[in-house]
Amino acid sequence: MPAGPADVQAAALAGAPAAxxxxxxxxxxxxxxxxxxxxxxxxxxxRPVLPQDAPLTQAFVRALSPASRHRRFHMGxxxxxxQVLRHFxxxxxxxxxxxxxxxxxxxxxxxxxxxxxxxxxxxxPMADFAVAVxxxxxxxxxxxxxxxxxxxxAQRRGIRSLxxxxxxxxxxxxxxxxxxxxxLATAPGDxxxxxxxxxxx
Numbered sequence: 001m002p003a004g005p006a007d008v009q010a011a012a013l014a015g016a017p018a019a020x021x022x023x024x025x026x027x028x029x030x031x032x033x034x035x036x037x038x039x040x041x042x043x044x045x046x047r048p049v050l051p052q053d054a055p056l057t058q059a060f061v062r063a064l065s066p067a068s069r070h071r072r073f074h075m076g077x078x079x080x081x082x083q084v085l086r087h088f089x090x091x092x093x094x095x096x097x098x099x100x101x102x103x104x105x106x107x108x109x110x111x112x113x114x115x116x117x118x119x120x121x122x123x124x125p126m127a128d129f130a131v132a133v134x135x136x137x138x139x140x141x142x143x144x145x146x147x148x149x150x151x152x153x154a155q156r157r158g159i160r161s162l163x164x165x166x167x168x169x170x171x172x173x174x175x176x177x178x179x180x181x182x183x184l185a186t187a188p189g190d191x192x193x194x195x196x197x198x199x200x201x
Contacts, residue, residue, distance in 0.1 A: 003071065003131050003166045003173045003196070029093050032149065038140075042103065044113065046146065049098040053112070054089045056102070060112040065135050071170050072132040074193075088117075095120040095127075097153060099146050113137045116146035118154055118162060125160040144176060155200040163197045 033047040049057070061069065062079050069077055080088065091098055098117035102110050116131035129150055133143045154162055165187060166173050177196045178184060187193035 003129075003164050003170065003177075027093070029097070029153075032099065032153065036101075036145070044101050044103050044142070046099055046101050046149065048093060049089050049091065049100050049115070051090050053100065054085050056100075056110055056112045057088055057115070058085055060115065060132075060134065063134060064132065068132065068135055068138075071167055071173070072130065074165070074167065094157070095122075097150070099149055101142050101146060114142040114146055116143070116150050118150050118159070120154075120157075120159060125158075126163055127154055127159045127161075129162045129164045131164075138172070143173075144180065147176075147180065151198060151200060159200060161197055161199050163195065166194045166196055168192050168194050 028050075029048050033045070036044050036046060038044055058080055061077075064072065066076075088098065096117065096119045098115060100112050101114040102112050104110055112134075114131070114133040114137060116129065118127040118129045120127040129147070131143050131147055151162060166177065166184075168174075168186070168191065174184060174194060174196075177198075180198065182196040182198045185195050185197075187195050
C-alpha cells in the first residue's frame with residue numbers, strides 16, 4: 001500500500017539539506033499523539049516522529065518487503081542513506097510533518113508499523129505526501145487513518161491540497177485514495193505513475 005516518493009527524491013538523491021546542518025523545530029505537536037485500540041486487542045500509538053526515532057525508522061524501512069519499498073520509494077532501496085534518515089526524523093513540524101504508528105510488545109519494545117508525512121516547499125499552497133505501512137499491517141486501516149490526520153493537520157496549517165505520486169500498478173493504494181476522495185490522474189509524460197490530489201477545505 002505504500003505511496004511516495006517526492007520527499008526522498010528531493011532529499012535523498014539530490015542531497016538533503018547538508019547532513020551537518022542544524023535544523024529548526026517548531027513546538028512539538030503533542031496534540032497529535034493518539035492511542036488507538038486495535039480490533040483484535042492491543043494498542044497502536046500514533047505520534048509525530050522524533051529525532052531519536054532514527055533507529056526505529058531505519059528498522060521499519062529494512063523490514064518492508066522489496067515490493068513495498070519499491071512502492072514507497074519508486075526505486076530499489078534496501079535502507080535509508082544517513083542523510084535521508086536524518087531528513088526523515090529531524091523535522092520542523094511545520095513545513096515537514098511525519099506521523100508514525102507504533103506498537104509495543106510485552107517487554108515495552110517499540111516497533112514502527114506505519115509512517116506518513118507531508119512536505120511543503122516554502123509557503124506553497126500544496127504539500128507532497130507519502131505513506132508506508134508494514135506488510136503485515138496492510139489492510140487494517142492504518143494508512144487511511146494517518147492520511148486523514150495529515151490532511152486535517154495540513155488544512156489547519158493553511159495548506160490547500162495534498163499531492164503524491166503512486167505507481168500505476170499499486171491497486172490497493174489507488175483504491176484507498178479514490179475512496180478518500182483524492183483526484184487521480186496519469187502523470188504527464190509517465191504512464192507508470194498516477195498523481196493523487198486531495199483538495200483541503
